[in-house]
Amino acid sequence: MVDAFVERLDKAQAVRHSLICVGLDPDPKRMPVRGVAEFNRAIVDATADQVCAYKPQMAYYEAFGSPGIAALEETVDYIRSEAPGVMIIGDGKRGDVGATASAYARAMFEVWDFDAATVNPYQGVDAIQPFLRYPGRGVFVVCRTSNPSSGQFQNLIVNEGEGAVPLYRRVAMAAEGWDASGSVGIVVGATAPEEMMLLRRDHPDVPMLIPGVGAQGGDVAAALRAGLNRAGRGVVINSSRSIIYASEQASSFAAAAREAAIGLNEMVNRERGNLRGSIVVQGS
Amino acid sequence: MVDAFVERLDKAQAVRHSLICVGLDPDPKRMPVRGVAEFNRAIVDATADQVCAYKPQMAYYEAFGSPGIAALEETVDYIRSEAPGVMIIGDGKRGDVGATASAYARAMFEVWDFDAATVNPYQGVDAIQPFLRYPGRGVFVVCRTSNPSSGQFQNLIVNEGEGAVPLYRRVAMAAEGWDASGSVGIVVGATAPEEMMLLRRDHPDVPMLIPGVGAQGGDVAAALRAGLNRAGRGVVINSSRSIIYASEQASSFAAAAREAAIGLNEMVNRERGNLRGSIVVQGS
Numbered sequence: 001m002v003d004a005f006v007e008r009l010d011k012a013q014a015v016r017h018s019l020i021c022v023g024l025d026p027d028p029k030r031m032p033v034r035g036v037a038e039f040n041r042a043i044v045d046a047t048a049d050q051v052c053a054y055k056p057q058m059a060y061y062e063a064f065g066s067p068g069i070a071a072l073e074e075t076v077d078y079i080r081s082e083a084p085g086v087m088i089i090g091d092g093k094r095g096d097v098g099a100t101a102s103a104y105a106r107a108m109f110e111v112w113d114f115d116a117a118t119v120n121p122y123q124g125v126d127a128i129q130p131f132l133r134y135p136g137r138g139v140f141v142v143c144r145t146s147n148p149s150s151g152q153f154q155n156l157i158v159n160e161g162e163g164a165v166p167l168y169r170r171v172a173m174a175a176e177g178w179d180a181s182g183s184v185g186i187v188v189g190a191t192a193p194e195e196m197m198l199l200r201r202d203h204p205d206v207p208m209l210i211p212g213v214g215a216q217g218g219d220v221a222a223a224l225r226a227g228l229n230r231a232g233r234g235v236v237i238n239s240s241r242s243i244i245y246a247s248e249q250a251s252s253f254a255a256a257a258r259e260a261a262i263g264l265n266e267m268v269n270r271e272r273g274n275l276r277g278s279i280v281v282q283g284s
Numbered sequence: 285m286v287d288a289f290v291e292r293l294d295k296a297q298a299v300r301h302s303l304i305c306v307g308l309d310p311d312p313k314r315m316p317v318r319g320v321a322e323f324n325r326a327i328v329d330a331t332a333d334q335v336c337a338y339k340p341q342m343a344y345y346e347a348f349g350s351p352g353i354a355a356l357e358e359t360v361d362y363i364r365s366e367a368p369g370v371m372i373i374g375d376g377k378r379g380d381v382g383a384t385a386s387a388y389a390r391a392m393f394e395v396w397d398f399d400a401a402t403v404n405p406y407q408g409v410d411a412i413q414p415f416l417r418y419p420g421r422g423v424f425v426v427c428r429t430s431n432p433s434s435g436q437f438q439n440l441i442v443n444e445g446e447g448a449v450p451l452y453r454r455v456a457m458a459a460e461g462w463d464a465s466g467s468v469g470i471v472v473g474a475t476a477p478e479e480m481m482l483l484r485r486d487h488p489d490v491p492m493l494i495p496g497v498g499a500q501g502g503d504v505a506a507a508l509r510a511g512l513n514r515a516g517r518g519v520v521i522n523s524s525r526s527i528i529y530a531s532e533q534a535s536s537f538a539a540a541a542r543e544a545a546i547g548l549n550e551m552v553n554r555e556r557g558n559l560r561g562s563i564v565v566q567g568s
Binding site: 025027057059060062063064065066067069070072073093094095096097098100101103104106107110111112120121122123124125126127142145146147148149150151152153154156157158159164167170171174211241 | 309311341343344346347348349350351353354356357377378379380381382383384385387388390391394395396404405406407408409410411426429430431432433434435436437438440441442443448451454455458495
């Protein structure tokens with residue numbers, strides 16, 4: 001019997017004493033080394049003891065064509081061997097009709113061996129279901145994102161059975177409904193702490209993948225206040241550019257990435273400590 | 285000065301006397317030959333004179349890992365050399381925050397050289413804008429899809445400025461608004477002819493990519509009635525499985541694919557002829 005993804009993630013966070021996810025987004029304009037796999041190996045070596053997860057963003061590998069995808073495959077192998085127990089979240093925000101979604105799930109879980117994948121809800125449950133057939137794996141349903149135009153559709157008020165709520169909350173309700181076995185989380189941007197608070201109120205246990213801290217301007221303390229569950233976990237704080245491009249010098253990028261990851265992890269753990277009292281009160 | 289994508293597509297349809305797009309979805313369970321590139325070459329050889337476009341669905345290449353992506357790259361090169369003028373639509377339904385969307389656009393247009401890409405609107409305009417910076421290239425914004433659960437979110441009634449409309453119509457309005465230079469179309473499933481009719485009424489000129497005929501059960505005549513523009517074009521009728529897997533025998537699949545493509549093209553052109561009178565009346 002395989003543990004559910006939600007339990008595997010929780011265990012990784014507890015054992016590693018970290019809620020931090022480092023986004024592996026190799027950008028040829030900013031990487032100080034030529035090779036994608038080489039760059040990622042250096043980042044993993046520098047940060048593995050500070051994180052609960054890595055999150056390769058598919059777009060950055062695709063932008064190198066097939067050699068980029070091969071470098072992604074190398075990177076996953078490297079994380080498995082050098083940082084066992086760390087979750088790997090394939091960030092592709094895939095979503096399509098059933099047969100196609102099955103092929104995406106095969107790619108994400110069988111070929112690339114990710115522990116979880118981000119998925120886009122626009123096509124409804126058909127697009128998600130094939131991902132839920134993999135024991136121990138999980139999805140993060142894109143719900144309320146961190147970009148400036150995120151509200152354009154996500155904040156539209158929709159009417160129906162459950163009354164009038166913004167679309168993103170409706171998506172979160174559906175996502176929780178899809179979860180038969182501890183395999184569904186949601187994506188909520190750090191730039192939207194008020195929305196995050198409403199989502200946490202309505203869904204006390206759903207894991208949240210939180211991008212948008214650092215380069216995108218999200219406030220870590222506000223995100224933790226809004227997102228932590230009653231156990232003081234349940235959120236994955238992702239930072240990409242602020243860590244992996246903390247320095248863009250070949251001689252110093254790995255050390256700078258390590259320093260940035262330690263800084264973020266310490267800050268998050270300090271805030272968790274500060275918040276623990278108030279969270280227990282809220283939760284009781 | 286490069287022609288706009290909408291004009292390039294229209295020209296391909298007029299010159300080739302075809303509204304047909306063949307979906308290149310290599311499925312290891314159904315292909316009668318081992319190699320993805322080999323399979324696609326045979327399909328292209330068999331159907332090139334019957335189509336205005338090919339549409340590789342990214343999921344099916346990703347499901348082979350990096351060798352699948354290499355086979356996709358080979359396939360694009362082959363179409364460019366053997367079927368010049370045919371549009372290639374990369375179907376990945378990508379959508380993400382701005383910096384990531386830029387990387388996706390780079391992959392789709394610079395690396396894989398697609399003429400157009402399908403994109404997902406859930407994150408708003410930020411996710412689309414980077415694709416619109418490529419002269420001559422286009423996007424098809426996922427609007428109303430062909431799968432059974434498509435209505436779960438797409439048909440929700442949203443309230444705002446323009447009054448109460450289903451989300452998919454709101455997305456189409458936004459999509460038309462994003463189009464400064466003839467580069468934006470929408471995806472509307474053949475299984476939703478009534479929704480398609482409303483969309484065509486509101487957006488007389490927007491190109492529609494129409495999946496879901498054949499294996500997914502959409503009715504070609506109904507889709508044409510609903511979707512054709514006043515010129516009797518403006519729709520791209522996509523068929524994947526009904527053509528490429530018309531036979532699953534190594535000895536006959538190419539000939540069967542050719543026969544299926546000819547049959548579909550003839551049927552579409554016959555219907556266009558039948559409808560021409562009524563369309564002119566509707567449009568005047």
